[in-house]
Amino acid sequence: MPELPEVETIRRALEQVLPRKQITGIRVYYPRSFSGDPAAIIGKQITSIGRKGKILNIRLNSESYLNVHLKMSGQLLYASSRESAEFPVVVPLEPSSTGLSRMPSRVTRVEIEFADGALLFFNDQRKFGWIRHATVAEGTDAPDVTGPAFTQEYFAEICAGTSRDIKTVLLDQSKIAGVGNVYANDALFTAGIRPDRSADSLTGNEIRRLHRAVIETIQEGIARKGTSATSIYVTPDGSKGSYQLIFRVYSREGQPCHICGSPILRKKKGGRSNFWCPICQH
DNA sequence: AATTATGTTGCGGT
DNA sequence: AACCGCAACATAAT
Numbered sequence: 001m002p003e004l005p006e007v008e009t010i011r012r013a014l015e016q017v018l019p020r021k022q023i024t025g026i027r028v029y030y031p032r033s034f035s036g037d038p039a040a041i042i043g044k045q046i047t048s049i050g051r052k053g054k055i056l057n058i059r060l061n062s063e064s065y066l067n068v069h070l071k072m073s074g075q076l077l078y079a080s081s082r083e084s085a086e087f088p089v090v091v092p093l094e095p096s097s098t099g100l101s102r103m104p105s106r107v108t109r110v111e112i113e114f115a116d117g118a119l120l121f122f123n124d125q126r127k128f129g130w131i132r133h134a135t136v137a138e139g140t141d142a143p144d145v146t147g148p149a150f151t152q153e154y155f156a157e158i159c160a161g162t163s164r165d166i167k168t169v170l171l172d173q174s175k176i177a178g179v180g181n182v183y184a185n186d187a188l189f190t191a192g193i194r195p196d197r198s199a200d201s202l203t204g205n206e207i208r209r210l211h212r213a214v215i216e217t218i219q220e221g222i223a224r225k226g227t228s229a230t231s232i233y234v235t236p237d238g239s240k241g242s243y244q245l246i247f248r249v250y251s252r253e254g255q256p257c258h259i260c261g262s263p264i265l266r267k268k269k270g271g272r273s274n275f276w277c278p279i280c281q282h
Numbered sequence: 283a284a285t286t287a288t289g290t291t292g293c294g295g296t
Numbered sequence: 297a298a299c300c301g302c303a304a305c306a307t308a309a310t
Contacts, residue, residue, distance in 0.1 A: 127304075
């Protein structure tokens with residue numbers, strides 16, 4: 001699920017509620033979802049919530065971190081008490097008469113309890129995601145796409161001298177931190193560039209347009225609290241993002257281009273789908 | 283009912 | 297180095 005806007009939305013929400021809370025319990029329902037000794041975090045206090053690209057770094061006192069990667073289907077849900085641990089249906093097949101599902105659910109992999117009775121649930125239907133207790137804040141050192149190090153010059157540099165598809169470069173977390181398939185496709189549309197152009201074929205003007213488009217697209221994603229297309233991704237209070245309402249091309253195969261009306265095309269490449277307008281993108 | 287797709291990324295082989 | 301296919305897994309959609 002999550003790209004930078006989704007993870008950043010979660011980070012901001014958790015930042016409002018978790019700092020200063022003391023961990024008093026942890027239940028690991030699915031062992032492969034948690035690395036480290038669960039007992040080692042008992043008694044620790046949360047000091048801050050950071051993010052590197054798509055990875056969350058929950059800092060604990062005594063200099064350690066709970067690093068979280070949500071991969072395709074991870075969710076972090078926060079409840080201030082056991083009684084209030086009910087959320088809008090967060091997995092499609094968990095219907096209930098009330099429209100709410102109580103945590104922990106069938107897909108809850110880890111649950112953390114705090115001294116004041118608050119709870120944090122890590123749900124992950126597909127089990128790709130993880131929480132790791134480590135002494136370092138894990139994540140890429142590449143410039144965050146929202147940060148000051150992601151300059152136009154830097155972007156030009158990483159595009160030069162590689163014949164990889166430009167969308168592949170956008171998705172390369174070792175070069176740029178945070179961009180995933182949704183926002184990469186939409187940014188390329190905004191910049192008027194086809195996803196399969198080789199990176200070193202972009203002109204200076206195209207580099208400039210794409211650099212700006214990537215930043216704007218990601219910021220719009222954050223402003224809309226992310227993309228909840230299949231209803232897997234939700235914020236920590238169980239509500240949805242709204243970027244899916246303004247998709248430019250992502251997930252719009254066969255639908256008319258917002259600019260020229262031509263049907264949006266889709267082609268699978270390297271295991272992921274490219275979406276683009278054959279008229280507006282060159 | 284079998285196949286195909288999904289917002290991620292790590293691995294091994296060429 | 298870079299690309300490709302496949303892997304992890306569960307489910308919805310076709």
